Amino acid sequence: MSWDFLLLLLALFALLAFVVQLLRFLRADGDLTLLWAEWQGRRPEWELTDMVVWVTGASSGIGEELAYQLSKLGVSLVLSARRVQELERVKRRCLENGNLKGKDILVLPLDLTDISSHEVATKTVLQEFGKIDILVNNGGRSQRSLCVETSLDVYKELIKLNYLGTVSLTMCVLPHMIERKQGKIVTVNSFTGIVSVPLSSGYCASKHALRGFFNSLRAELFEYPGIVVSNIFPGPVQSNIxxxxxxNDVTQSVGSDPDQPNKMATSRCARLxxxxxxxDLKEVWIGEQPFLLVAYLWQYMPTWGMWLMNILGKxxxxxxxxGLGTFSYANTWRTKHD
Ligand SMILES: NC(=O)c1ccc[n+]([C@@H]2O[C@H](COP(=O)([O-])OP(=O)(O)OC[C@H]3O[C@@H](n4cnc5c(N)ncnc54)[C@H](OP(=O)(O)O)[C@@H]3O)[C@@H](O)[C@H]2O)c1
Structure with missing residues (x-):
């Protein structure tokens, strides 16, 4: 076999590998490390059983769905949010469909902005279950308003809830994990923690701040390899977000979202x-195309990412x-191509 033929074969193989990766990426709904882990990695059914998992924002959306899927794995669950009735509803469904007994689920009302209550809440969980294996920092709120029209109170609220509330609860749980030299701190961030989008300046700021905080925390915890700090970055997902x-007014919320069908199914997001x-993945991107592509572009080719965002932003x-009611980025992308 001549060298020329061998080189040609190698080039063809490289081209094929590139095309396969490209096709995988175009069909992807998560970053490629995550999808590899889903295919070849450890299965949640083997790894998470018997753990104590505390989920904030468990009364709705992603946190609610995560609670249902966790309940099937036989974990002990702590469900937190402000609305007790909703948490009780989620608990009932976990018991109906899951693999749990009533004593394995604790409904623990918690307002993330009431920082003074976080220490007592943490003690309550430890008294009930004796340990916390996983803290899922999921509770949060978004924003839809133009920066120049938005009251400073909105920015204060978003930082208080999404950033300080999450940091505060983590700081309460961390000493326990350090003592045990193990635990997982999983924080639901957002693509807007990577990509800055219009109408969500305060939300983007709070999620960027979370990314900075948890990446620093991970680096500081180098002496505790058993403590895993994971940041999850979802794109648009069906929920009440x-x-x-x-x-622009801290007392008002958007009130509707006509765009649910264009978003990723909540069950898929929770599974990933x-x-x-x-x-134990440290940075995880969950989202359908073209949002995933925008995130990759913004991360690795920011000038192009910002150029694209200016076009979409308009x-x-x-x-x-x-007043078209297009509050959703998923819908904006779709109408562009209709
Ligand atoms: N859905 C998406 O497209 C998307 C994309 C990227 C990131 N995320 C992130 O995913 C997380 C979950 O949101 P979601 O999409 O599931 O929205 P959601 O359906 O609105 O759920 C938000 C949850 O946060 C809780 N929450 C709100 N304010 C709270 C407070 N002051 N104290 C404690 N809990 C509070 C809510 O419960 P109560 O009202 O009962 O307190 C609710 O359970 C958020 O961090 C969000 O930023 C969502």
Whole structure:
């Protein structure tokens, strides 16, 4: 066999590998490390059983769905949010469909902005279950308003809830994990913690702040390899996040979201979160195309990412100002191509 033929064969193989990766990426709904872990990695059904998992924001959306999927794995669950009735509803469904007994689920009302209550809440969980294996920092709120029209109170609220509330609860749980030299701190961030989008300046700021905080914390915990700090970055997912988003006035929320069908199914997002927990992935991107592509572009080619966001941003803001009710980024992308 001649060298020329061998080189040609090698080039063809490289081209084929590139095309396969490209096709995988175009069909991907998560970053490629995550999808590899889903295919070849440890399964949540093997890894997470018997753990004590505390989920904030468990009364709705991603946290609620995560609770249902966790309940099937035989974990002990702590469900937290402000609305007790909703938490009780989630608990009932966990008991109906899951693999748990009543004593394995603790409904623990918690307001993330009431920082003074976090220490007592943590003690309550430890008294009930004796340990916390996983803290899922999921509770949060978004925003839809133009920066120049937005009251400073909105920014204060978003930082207080999404950033300080999450940091505070983590700081309460951390000494326990350090004592045990093990634990997982899983924080639900957002693509807006990577990509800055219009109409969500305060939300983006709070999620960027979370990314900075938890990446620093991970580096400081180098002496405790058993403590895993994971940041999960979802794109648009079906939930009440847009309905509950703050507007330019801290007392008002958007109130509706006509765009649910264009978003990723909540069950898929929750499943991929379980895969990341089982495989101790540190940075996880969960989202469908074209959002995933935008995140990759923004991260690795920021100039192009910002150029694209300026184009999309014009449409998002035009729709917003025109009162078209297009509060959702998923919908904006879709109408662009209709
Ligand atoms: N859905 C998406 O497209 C998307 C994309 C990226 C990131 N995320 C992130 O995913 C997380 C979950 O949101 P979601 O999409 O599931 O929205 P959701 O359906 O609105 O759920 C938000 C949860 O946060 C809780 N919460 C709100 N304010 C709280 C407070 N002051 N104290 C304690 N809990 C509070 C809510 O419960 P109560 O009202 O009962 O307190 C609710 O359980 C958020 O961190 C969000 O930023 C969502």
């Amino acid at each position: 847009v309905k509950n988003a703050l507007t 979160m379980l895969v990341s927990m089982a495989n 449409k998002i803001i035009k729709n917003f100002k025109g």
